[in-house]
Amino acid sequence: MRVTFLGILIALFLGIAECVKQNDFKKCQQSSFCRRLRSLSDRKTNSSVWESPYAITRGLEQLGDEAASYTWKLNNRLAPEGIAFDLAVDVLKDGLIRLRVDESGGLYQRYNQTASYILVDQPELMQASSVKITSYDDVDNLAFQTSTNQPMELKVYHNPLNVQLKNAQSGEILVDINGESLLHMEHFRHKDAEDTDNNSAFTWHSEQPFEDPNTDGLWEESFNNKPDSKPKGPEAFTIDINFPSHSHVYGIPEHASPLALPPTDGSSPRRVPYVDDPKPYTEPYRLYNLDVFEYEANSPMALYGSVPLMHAHSPRSSLAVFLLSAAEMWIDVKHPTKESTSTQWISESGIIDLFLIPGPTIEDVFSQYASLTGVSQMPQEFSLGHHQCRWNYFTSKDMLGVVSGYDSIDAPVDVIWLDIEYSDGHKYFMWDKKKFPDPVDMINKIASKGRKTVNIVDPHLSRDDEFYVFNEASDKEVLVKKPDGQSEYEGWCWAGSSSWVDMFNPASWDWWISLFKFDKWKDSTPDLFTWVDMNEPAVFNGPEITMPKDTVFYGGVEHRDLHNINGILFANLTSQALEQRQEKNSRSFVLSRSFFAGSQRFGAVWTGDNLGTWDHLRSATPMNLANNIGGIVFTGADVGGFFGNPQPEYLVRWYQTGAFHPFFRAHAHIDTKRREPYVLDEPYQSIVREVLRLRYSLLPVWYTSFRENTQTGLPILRPQFVVHPSDAGGFDIDDQFYISDSGLLVKPVVHEGAQSVDVYFAGEEPYYDYFTHEISLGSKHKGRRKSFFADLESLPLFIRGGSIIPSRQRARRSASVMSKDPLTLTIALDKNGNANGRLYLDDGHTFDYQDGAFIDRQFTFKSDRRGWTLTSSEIVPGDSYEDGNEVFIERIEVLGLKAPPKEIKVDGRPLEFSWEDGTAASSNKEDTASLLNIKKPLTKIAHDFKIIA
Numbered sequence: 040m041r042v043t044f045l046g047i048l049i050a051l052f053l054g055i056a057e058c059v060k061q062n063d064f065k066k067c068q069q070s071s072f073c074r075r076l077r078s079l080s081d082r083k084t085n086s087s088v089w090e091s092p093y094a095i096t097r098g099l100e101q102l103g104d105e106a107a108s109y110t111w112k113l114n115n116r117l118a119p120e121g122i123a124f125d126l127a128v129d130v131l132k133d134g135l136i137r138l139r140v141d142e143s144g145g146l147y148q149r150y151n152q153t154a155s156y157i158l159v160d161q162p163e164l165m166q167a168s169s170v171k172i173t174s175y176d177d178v179d180n181l182a183f184q185t186s187t188n189q190p191m192e193l194k195v196y197h198n199p200l201n202v203q204l205k206n207a208q209s210g211e212i213l214v215d216i217n218g219e220s221l222l223h224m225e226h227f228r229h230k231d232a233e234d235t236d237n238n239s240a241f242t243w244h245s246e247q248p249f250e251d252p253n254t255d256g257l258w259e260e261s262f263n264n265k266p267d268s269k270p271k272g273p274e275a276f277t278i279d280i281n282f283p284s285h286s287h288v289y290g291i292p293e294h295a296s297p298l299a300l301p302p303t304d305g306s307s308p309r310r311v312p313y314v315d316d317p318k319p320y321t322e323p324y325r326l327y328n329l330d331v332f333e334y335e336a337n338s339p340m341a342l343y344g345s346v347p348l349m350h351a352h353s354p355r356s357s358l359a360v361f362l363l364s365a366a367e368m369w370i371d372v373k374h375p376t377k378e379s380t381s382t383q384w385i386s387e388s389g390i391i392d393l394f395l396i397p398g399p400t401i402e403d404v405f406s407q408y409a410s411l412t413g414v415s416q417m418p419q420e421f422s423l424g425h426h427q428c429r430w431n432y433f434t435s436k437d438m439l440g441v442v443s444g445y446d447s448i449d450a451p452v453d454v455i456w457l458d459i460e461y462s463d464g465h466k467y468f469m470w471d472k473k474k475f476p477d478p479v480d481m482i483n484k485i486a487s488k489g490r491k492t493v494n495i496v497d498p499h500l501s502r503d504d505e506f507y508v509f510n511e512a513s514d515k516e517v518l519v520k521k522p523d524g525q526s527e528y529e530g531w532c533w534a535g536s537s538s539w540v541d542m543f544n545p546a547s548w549d550w551w552i553s554l555f556k557f558d559k560w561k562d563s564t565p566d567l568f569t570w571v572d573m574n575e576p577a578v579f580n581g582p583e584i585t586m587p588k589d590t591v592f593y594g595g596v597e598h599r600d601l602h603n604i605n606g607i608l609f610a611n612l613t614s615q616a617l618e619q620r621q622e623k624n625s626r627s628f629v630l631s632r633s634f635f636a637g638s639q640r641f642g643a644v645w646t647g648d649n650l651g652t653w654d655h656l657r658s659a660t661p662m663n664l665a666n667n668i669g670g671i672v673f674t675g676a677d678v679g680g681f682f683g684n685p686q687p688e689y690l691v692r693w694y695q696t697g698a699f700h701p702f703f704r705a706h707a708h709i710d711t712k713r714r715e716p717y718v719l720d721e722p723y724q725s726i727v728r729e730v731l732r733l734r735y736s737l738l739p740v741w742y743t744s745f746r747e748n749t750q751t752g753l754p755i756l757r758p759q760f761v762v763h764p765s766d767a768g769g770f771d772i773d774d775q776f777y778i779s780d781s782g783l784l785v786k787p788v789v790h791e792g793a794q795s796v797d798v799y800f801a802g803e804e805p806y807y808d809y810f811t812h813e814i815s816l817g818s819k820h821k822g823r824r825k826s827f828f829a830d831l832e833s834l835p836l837f838i839r840g841g842s843i844i845p846s847r848q849r850a851r852r853s854a855s856v857m858s859k860d861p862l863t864l865t866i867a868l869d870k871n872g873n874a875n876g877r878l879y880l881d882d883g884h885t886f887d888y889q890d891g892a893f894i895d896r897q898f899t900f901k902s903d904r905r906g907w908t909l910t911s912s913e914i915v916p917g918d919s920y921e922d923g924n925e926v927f928i929e930r931i932e933v934l935g936l937k938a939p940p941k942e943i944k945v946d947g948r949p950l951e952f953s954w955e956d957g958t959a960a961s962s963n964k965e966d967t968a969s970l971l972n973i974k975k976p977l978t979k980i981a982h983d984f985k986i987i988a
């Protein structure tokens with residue numbers, strides 16, 4: 040009890056601060072490696088002669104005969120005798136390049152294990168015979184083709200070292216590495232070496248005399264009186280990666296910043312950020328998973344997750360780079376010209392492991408990246424419904440009250456969540472039996488209403504000897520160690536004095552999985568799923584609210600080397616635990632706060648503790664878009680804002696926005712007033728209910744979108760540049776988005792008191808207002824902005840002409856009771872009178888789909904001179920799953936036909952229909968579209984059909 044109270048006290052203490060405590064977190068200048076290596080760029084700018092000291096000293100060698108794997112010896116001519124580096128280049132099967140740099144024979148091995156935790160497989164290499172090598176003077180040229188037959192060249196210039204990836208067809212330089220001569224890898228050294236060795240770390244980069252102000256911090260440093268002992272000394276690296284022909288860069292989440300990454304050199308961003316008081320960025324983007332309390336809505340500061348993937352884009356081509364390092368990283372972005380981008384990446388430790396993802400189309404980039412880090416897990420279908428969370432629902436009665444609250448207003452919800460106060464003194468897995476006397480009974484009661492329960496399991500273990508989980512972890516010696524490598528590290532979190540599980544220790548894996556098994560965790564059922572929070576890890580008394588960098592993990596590895604992948608290991612193992620505890624082959628559902636590249640394989644993530652302010656509502660869309668183009672598609676934000684007591688208008692706008700994020704969960708801080716939809720007054724309650732129903736009606740779209748992601752790696756939320764890659768007018772737009780390939784375009788209303796909103800329409804097709812069917816026209820070359828009325832009840836949602844949207848229109852209480860519900864097809868015609876769509880269904884919770892138990896349908900609507908045909912055919916034949924055989928189409932709406940049909944038949948059977956006059960898609964006019972309503976075609980979804988008119 041004492042611990043719980045303490046936890047709350049800490050929370051309240053943290054809760055009184057008004058905004059992010061800037062001083063709790065480092066600026067680049069306060070981090071010795073960032074300060075040292077960022078300064079190279081300034082020195083270069085201020086220097087008349089600047090030349091990279093890195094050069095190849097031994098030419099290309101091929102490793103073995105078969106595979107396209109090559110090495111070079113690299114030297115820094117200013118470094119002390121005997122220091123050398125290995126440069127390795129692999130040409131991967133699809134045409135990606137993997138470039139690695141490591142110190143050869145250094146005092147220690149640099150950390151090189153990140154790939155083994157993050158990549159789906161060992162990347163497959165191209166056959167050496169498919170790479171043509173020409174070497175002349177001091178350059179090696181590797182010519183090869185991507186899997187989409189795009190000819191590429193990788194040029195390795197020897198002196199100074201410079202690596203360029205070129206599109207051999209267009210001659211365009213796609214990526215230029217060390218073109219700015221900033222590459223530097225600090226070699227390991229002895230602490231007691233001669234002064235010159237230790238003090239001149241930086242002159243190893245330039246022969247010019249240089250009075251270095253940054254010589255401190257090589258062997259120890261401290262921040263806010265928290266020391267870092269740095270036993271291995273300096274080992275950072277920096278690398279400049281330029282995109283000479285690409286004006287826009289995106290990605291490297293997680294930051295609360297515009298999607299098109301603003302420059303970090305103090306110059307003005309192209310897109311004026313969405314906050315009231317935007318300031319140009321002067322700090323680099325930081326990737327260091329942190330629990331940033333009340334983070335700013337517009338800032339390059341680090342947040343909870345890290346995906347070191349950057350997209351570069353121009354109207355001509357797309358590509359990406361992926362720097363696979365788990366250590367703290369800082370990234371500068373500049374635009375030397377309007378058409379180009381230069382970046383500098385600075386990482387504290389580890390090898391350089393850089394992937395060049397050549398594109399050239401945006402689709403290629405996503406599938407190439409997915410070949411490295413994988414695609415989304417196929418989610419439990421219920422998890423695409425609405426989630427209601429709060430810190431905290433305090434008793435079983437309280438929980439059941441939430442369920443009946445939703446039922447009392449006839450609003451759907453799938454999951455009710457329990458935050459940390461369900462547990463006995465923050466000893467997760469152990470329920471507080473005073474408040475939750477019979478957890479299984481409670482979970483079952485919730486399940487009997489078609490709903491699931493989630494509770495939280497944080498990775499810090501209370502050092503309480505009555506806590507079996509802590510005792511077992513301690514006995515198994517799977518806890519993180521102090522810098523001495525021997526004794527258990529101890530820090531503070533919700534549970535008071537705590538220790539942390541070392542998930543890098545293989546001995547922890549089966550043990551962690553066993554904790555969730557029903558024979559061990561008796562107060563659990565198959566209807567209980569897991570939320571993994573605070574897994575950055577958050578440590579209240581640690582430096583920057585995390586663990587000291589010199590704590591020791593399995594194999595003697597320092598926390599500094601693996602920090603950013605700590606969280607993903609918890610999500611991974613917890614997801615395995617939920618899968619393995621089921622008798623049936625059930626999918627898991629895990630929500631994780633901390634994430635890294637590849638987290639898509641293990642469940643959902645969210646944007647953490649946002650504020651209940653309009654700025655934060657505005658930042659949610661670019662943040663979720665950035666996660667999506669970083670491969671992490673199952674993402675959302677705390678609907679309503681975590682902190683604060685928002686006004687009803689704000690809440691309504693939040694529901695309208697969150698309903699279009701893949702993960703849709705309302706959540707609130709312990710200090711806030713209750714704000715569940717059923718406590719709202721009218722008209723807000725009714726508006727929110729309609730939004731929730733709209734979300735549920737579109738569940739077939741969401742589910743199909745996930746299936747598509749698992750096959751293509753394409754994002755679910757798609758920004759303008761992904762859908763219209765050659766329309767430069769859309770490159771800076773991040774406040775509207777498409778849902779996968781469905782054709783749905785959403786423009787959330789995110790300004791207080793808004794009565795109208797601007798929407799950007801690109802491409803030649805008409806767009807239909809989802810509700811009124813009014814047509815708006817796009818524009819091929821420049822896009823078109825159009826203003827729409829958007830009072831509180833309005834939700835700007837459009838269907839791009841040429842799309843077929845499957846939906847389920849019957850209002851129900853949760854997703855799990857909808858699986859046999861009939862479908863409606865809404866067909867929005869393109870200007871030639873055609874449309875396409877897809878529907879994917881399976882049982883929504885097992886892996887049977889992997890054995891063919893699914894329905895995957897392609898719908899094609901084709902007009903010709905005589906009339907039109909709507910065809911449904913199998914995309915991939917599946918042995919349809921049982922419930923699927925009972926699903927019918929109950930209605931078909933066609934928008935934008937020229938004239939009503941004389942008759943409509945399916946299999947020779949006439950169908951009833953009605954017609955409302957209106958504008959045809961082909962007319963090129965902006966007016967309400969005609970509507971053909973086919974009633975009760977009652978065609979079985981599992982079967983092929985042809986409807987002819």
Ligand code: NOJ
Binds near residue numbers: 430458459573632
């Ligand atoms: C921090 C999480 O971000 C928040 O969502 C949660 O409510 C608190 N931890 C308490 O568990």
